[in-house]
Amino acid sequence: MSDHPVYLLPGWLNSDPEHWQSRWERELGHQRIEQADWDWPRRGDWMARLDEVLLNDARLLHRPALLVAHSLGCQLVASWAEHSRHSARVAGALLVAPPDTERDDMPPQLHNWRPIRRRALPFPAIAVVSSDDPFCAPERGAQMAADWGAKLVIAGALGHLNTASGLGDWPAGQALLGQLRQ
Template identity: 85%
Template sequence: MPMTSSAAAPPVYLLPGWLNSDAEHWQSRWERTLGHVRIEQADWEWPRRGDWMARLDEVLLADARLAQTPAVLVAHSLGCQLVAAWAAHSQHTARVRGALLVAPPDTEREDMPPQLHNWRPIRRPRLPFPAIAVVSTDDPYCDPARAGEMAADWGARLVLAGPLGHLNTASGLGDWPEGQALLATLRGASAAG
């Protein structure tokens, strides 16, 4: 059984947020060291929700493995809002086994940059797959109580990471082993992982 679980490990897709993840971001480090695949977007500076959702659908449909072994999505910042919007709209959610949602931003705040205004309103239907939302207690882009409300609406298990800012490169997470452990629980689901 452990051999099959390793052979059929769910693919992992990385969903960066606005402006993409820089070279020292934990997502970029996971891409380099763990072989996870980043979903590239056509426009990182002026992200259009519909375009990002269509791109996610396109990538998941192109991966034939996902019919047998659904993927795990690992989203940071605006990538979390992408997962919520995509799941509320797509007919292909069965291709996803679970989602790790890290530092979801509050795109409905008045002080959000104009590039993110088309991400309003936040999509809040319950996700059709297991999810874990990791939230910092001092994230400059989302009050932890507000992030907790989003996580509850999405049906995601809430993990408070402490005062770590936006859980990005500036947070000094390195390879972020705590995040890798959370990912392992989503990838393992029923097995030991």
């Protein structure tokens, strides 16, 4: 196992205790980046928080982090990478179930996440898209992955790749994170 610190970036409303991200935090020791407001997420606030955490981790001067984002956390990575001067502190990102925040039926709490940032990420990334995600059509997820320069993995019919998907510890996701470690 590599020395890359792993940061978990949950989406809107955070990840519940049985979500695979929470399991990874408990069982693998990965660190969740807490946000001040999970209910009404402001893109700029979330970006500033990610910058703050990465800048305050002295380990990242020698060994950059891996980011593991779920849902709105994927949009956070894309937005942050477009604006931050500290992207060298990240070695790669696993982007799971990116939501289409430009859809007409998105809740008003997420409207400030428009437009979707589409610039290529400055580090390797893998995007995992479900064929039946209620928050993103697979074609839109594939387009985001292409825009970000991420390797696309179609996970099959697994919904939003969350607790309701029944992934448990999600060993397939851990294997994808392992690919980024190399």
